[in-house]
Amino acid sequence: MTAPPHVAPAARLPLALRFALRELRGARRGFFVFLACLTLGVMSIAGVGSFARALTEGLAREGRTILGGDAAFTLIQREASPEELALLAAGGPVSRVASLRAMARAETGEATLVELKAVDGAYPLVGTLETRPAEPVADLLAARDGAFGALADATLLGRLGVKVGDRVAVGAATLVIRGEVTAEPDRLSAGVGFGPRLMIGQDALAATELIQPGSLVRWIYRVRLDDGADPALAAFVERVRAGAPEAGFEVRTRDAASPQLERNVGRIAQYLTLVGLTALLVGGVGVANAVASHLSAKRETIATLKALGATRGAVFGTYLTQVGLLAAIGIALGLVLGAALPFVATFAAAQMIPFPLAPEVSPAALALAALYGALVTLAFTLWPLARAQEAPVSALFRDALGEERRRPPLIYAVLCGLAIAALVGVAALTAEDLRAALIFLAAAAGVFVLLRGVALLLMAVARRLPRPRSTMARLALANIHRPGALTPTVVLSLGLGLSLLTAIALIDRSLTDEISGSLAERAPSFFFVDVPGAQEAEFRDFLAARAPGAAYKSVPMLRGRIVALGGVPAEQVKPSADAAWVLQSDRGISFSDAVPEGSKLVAGEWWGPQETEALVSFEQKLAEGLGLAIGDRVTVNVLGREITARIANLREVEWQRLGINFVMVFSPATFAGAPHTVLATLTAPDGAGADDEVALLRELARAYPAITTVRVKEALEQANKIVADLSLGIRIASLVTLLTSVLVLAGALAAGHQHRVYDAVVLKTLGATRARLIGAYGLEYAGLGLATAVFAVGAGTLSAYLVVTRVMEIGFAFSPAAALGAVGIALAFTLGFGLLGTWRALSAPPVRVLRHL
Template sequence: MSRLSLQMGWRLLRRELRAGELTVLLLALLVAVTAMSSVAFFSDRIEQALTRQASQLLAADLVSNGNRPPPDAWRQQAAQRGLQQAEAATFPSMVFAREQAVLATLKAVTAGYPLRGEVQLRTQQGLQEGRLAPAPGELWADSRLLQKLGLRLGDSVRLGNVSLRLSAEVLREPDGAMDLYNFIPRVLFNHADLAATGLVQDGSRVRYRLMVAGDAASVAGYRQWLAPQLDRRTRLEDVEEARPEVKSALERARRFLGLTALLSVLLSAAAVALAVRRYLARHWQSVAVMRALGQTGSEVALVWGSLFLWLALVAGVLGTVAGYGVQAGLLLLAQQWLGAGLPAPALTAWLSGPLSALILLAGFALPPLLALRRIPAVAVLRADMPTSSRSLLAPLLAIVALLGLAAWQVGDSTLALWLLGGLVGFLLAVGLLAWGVVRLLRRVPLSGAVGWRHGAANLARRPWLAVIQIAALSVSLMALLTLTVVRDDLIGAWQKSLPADAPDSFLINLQAPQQATLDALFAKVGRNAPQAAPMTRARLLMINERVVKGSDYEDERAQRLAEREFNLSWRAAPPPGNGFAAGKWWPANSTQPAFSVEQGLAETLGIRMGDVLVFDIAGTRWQAPVTSLRKVAWDSFQPNFFVIAPAGWMGGESASYITSYRAPDKDFNNRLVAALPNVTVIDISVIVREVKAVIGRLALAVETMFSLALAAGVLVLWAALAATRDERQFDVALLRALGASRQQVRAVILAELAWLGGLTGLLAGIGAMAIGSLVAVQLFNLPLAPNLWLPLLGALCGGAVVGLAGWPLLRKITRTPPTDILRNS
């Protein structure tokens, strides 16, 4: 593009802005960029904050967890990359005080712990909170140790060969929630005292954790450097890999945020497409004049292309600033829930606005611009716009632009393809239905009031314009319905996936004769005992006569799974909350050999339907085909198993039992252990509280961004209606010239808006119901529950919303003298 073309484009832009010719297009583009950039800013900052908050559950951004101390080279590499470091060594051992001994989990930590999150303590000086670690010679313990040993702050506690002073009671330990077996008392002391205790010897069961934290790029680079150096005894953990419950919450949040961003893209694209069409349709005669004065088609395209380039840059910059202001205002409103000091937005968030404007205009303005080159000079003598041959370039460029924006906004190509595929299908279906309805309106005689008859006739008079309007407005209304009604269904189902009475305790090692005692304990507090599931340890030996060896797999997780024992169970009925990816459950009284395998395990180890598996259970081989693959909700806090067999076939195998429940009161678990000394109670209340807190913050973030996108959708709807103002203006002028009164004209306009809104709302409601069901099942793994009221609600809301949004724009038409309109047409 030449410098002269850029200068002419800039002068043309300034003239058009002063004349008001670019008002609708600029407004549509500003709304588009503001909506997308504000969502980009908000989602980027919220995701950074939530990831940082979720990392508090790990006390770091990345952890190497192994059974040997980390080499010095790992520490040196972390230091070179500017990462913060801390270390911990965790192992079980006996704690001695007041001539008593108690088994506890000991954790020796270095200075700087925790790197993420805060420790909460009760000291002799009062409550303390922050990044705190025990000083050398001091020891911290939780309330369980203090109660069992009758300790008070200041007492002496012996660990192996050394005595340490109890200086604080631990109220909250960030990564304590990540340890599933945190059911025994926990003790923290300084890493410098570890050697003096003499507790770590050859063969000791110690887990060494090297924790690092820093900016995302440095952590990712360090992970990439460290991963190839790990052996099978050491693994890397981040918060998502360490706890599947947190991983599920974060994954669903990313998809919710991505859905909001993508719907904002669709709303913006519909308005810009109509605005570009309106602007170029009004200025084709200017192009013909330029051709008559000697400019070539390419020169004309360059001048108008430079105008749109400048417009995209201006709208991109202004919209990005406005988007930042919108999200800053939302953060101020939500500060009491989200907290202050959110991370600054990344550079990519600042670039999203200008790039979105460029991509939108390139996708929707480039085909009409190329068509301008073919307008001949003799067109100055014509009153109507010359017809141009239709090509596939316009829809292809529009789809490419939408796909690019979706991938940019969502950051998830799978999600973008799913929803864009649904959008294309929806647009095709809406276009065909709209064309059929418009053709029907032309053939079916309508009776009733004059306004209703002429309103329907106006839609049928220009079928292509009606189809374009219906398609564009249907996308907008579908997005608005999704943002309002379907949003409540999705977020409600998400929050209900972790109900208020979610289990907070696991009970393992229960024996079959002890079920009666468990029933009696729960009966005393007026509750029914939870159903216990049998569990036994089993090792996978063969898959279809192929011996299973860890060395046969490249994936680290697959290697660990191939070499470990599984918790295998048997049941007559399917486990509650488990869905089926393939196959079906066996009959209740089945005695036939069969295995039901969790879908993720099957994918990792390459197990398919019909494969024959061989397990070893205490020296006995059990062989059976895979008859079903299950979808397991690992975030349900219910006992779940990788492999399940029919109770009638394997029910005679010896086993212990496992169950989960919500403790009726604070001391219930202590009474249960006293009555059943052999069982182990695992308190997961800390994990439940943390996951509920994460989901609460995520739901608030999603709600806030849905509100933002809803406001943007209303503005985009207004811009889309404004883009068709010229066609209606000419129709009104003809009616007035033929003697129609102002009241009759108003009735016709309102009736046309009602027809348009009702039809588009009906189609949008059907589309929102279908897309909502698709999103719930395919993207969020939520139960299918379509809202059957959406089509009717869509028709009613469509008529009301389109009428309210369109009437202020079109009211001026009835006041403009028809001679002025016809003279300038």
């Protein structure tokens, strides 16, 4: 039926919507926490998703520049043959780059490890190498006055104490630093290096005499296609693979220029999205409290509607519509802020990200955040709405909701369950790592249930404790367990946020202690790479004379890449998330007659010294992640030859010792006659200081310029910095959960304001002083805050312990500072907000309450 033309537009709206709009006129203040919780949670999810999209879009857009061409073909320890080069050149211009680690020595004697990059005249095929001074790369690297040129980054200049124009020695060559590298277009494709960049030409590399049989060098051939279309690129890669099946090329294309970085972006984005979802779930408690508080304030209106004949469905529909309108406002605010976040972050982090970002409004990320917000609203508001519609008119006309509780129909419990199941389903379907997402969600749900149990236990204990003689203590104890007590909400709101922060702080502490403490103590002092086999005895004697008492260990080493497992090509294998890295690039491999130190045989038998069959020993956990078992065959490409070996046994490796060990150790007959180098370690005796290590480093660089020396302490310091930066970012992101918890706590205390007003007025009428009441409420809030902090410390410690010992497999370190911080935060917020509300309650005029008693 159509409304007459003279009827006002508002009157044409459905009845429930009209009532909801009228009710909203005075509800803005009471729903501040509701809006804030939804806005914050939706903003964090939308912002993280949009910023991750900006990163991945930036990587995709700059993929050609990051890779240095349309396709890159990498070989380890050998150069491409003329036939292979011709195959690559058929696609377009080719640039050849050699990458290896080496030692650079200044004329003052200072020496340091560098990431040496030797480029040809075509470099860079794509992008621009920016230098200071800005001159052609070929001119800067050319030979002048008997010395080749080199380009160094600022870090290298600082470490060696040199400047542009000074000379440095690398291997057998003397180089003149002719400029400083300020921007390297393909730096990201190389990953994280152990040393600063030093760039030279191909002729200079030959002069260093660093390239020997078995030397650890990567030859990268970048191709810029004449026809750069995607189908042409895929066809070209396929032609190269078919034309050189035995070459062992590691192939990358512009659409996956930095796969490790893309994976890390995805994992961090997933973690931060789950943290945002946790904040939204915590905010759901605030949403439920706000709805319950609003319905309590509207009890007279609800009673009037029901007395005038409104059905339960009409009441439910009116307030569900009202909640939906408010949720739409909160979600919309969160989406606006989340959409703006990538642009703000891009502006703030532009100097820290080495490629142009592509911030944009991501409809997919915004839609996901909106869906999360809507599902959380449904899950946390259906139950209080259902309870309100079930309350009888006689109870609604009292000054407070009666204590009689009627259980709503089962359908509402089913609907709540469906909303929660939908939340879990959406989180699982959109997860980068399904297993990690499910573990995270299960842990969050477990903590929710556990927090509820802790609150009920706390109330039960308070109910059974002997009554203290002190009036303030007796009143505080009664407030903890009385009907309508704030205990469940306070414990739930603060507990989850504090547990998360405590766990992150303890994981950070354990990692830091492992790297700078126990790991540094167990690790060797030096690693030596590319030690020529023919010189090893002389090298060992040199170290024995310069570092008496130091322990020297060595093993033969080659580099190889897994190309097939059990006859299945590596690219078709679907490994577990923990084992995927083994297939992503080349690996160090070794051969030995005996079980390596730091390894324990857990399955199968070790081969004897006379074994002639090609056998391999695989690390146990990685073998399981790759679906391998004893008897399976593994094919590796080493020096351009594909070698297939049978898995004879599985080992458990203690990687934390930082000793010499490998994923794969072969029987010696497998590589009989193959050129190889030696990997060695030197562990200084107790009492050796940093000055002794630096002095030895200088002597080694001077006496053996072709041997790469890695000082472990410097590598650990770099790792410690990376962990510290990552932990700081994660901790800042996790503060969103704590901020939401604080909002929920403030909303819960605000919702209980009317109860405190009644209590305060009655007690003041009976003779209680303001000081006694403040003291009683202070004891109540301090007790709740302390109990919540104790739980948060316990839950956070247990979570961190499991992550550190079971996932990271390192030692756990407890941090008293983290525990005290959780206690301090809990007490500060519960006492602060609680006493602020109490002061307002004590200031309320008694006459408004007394006249209704």
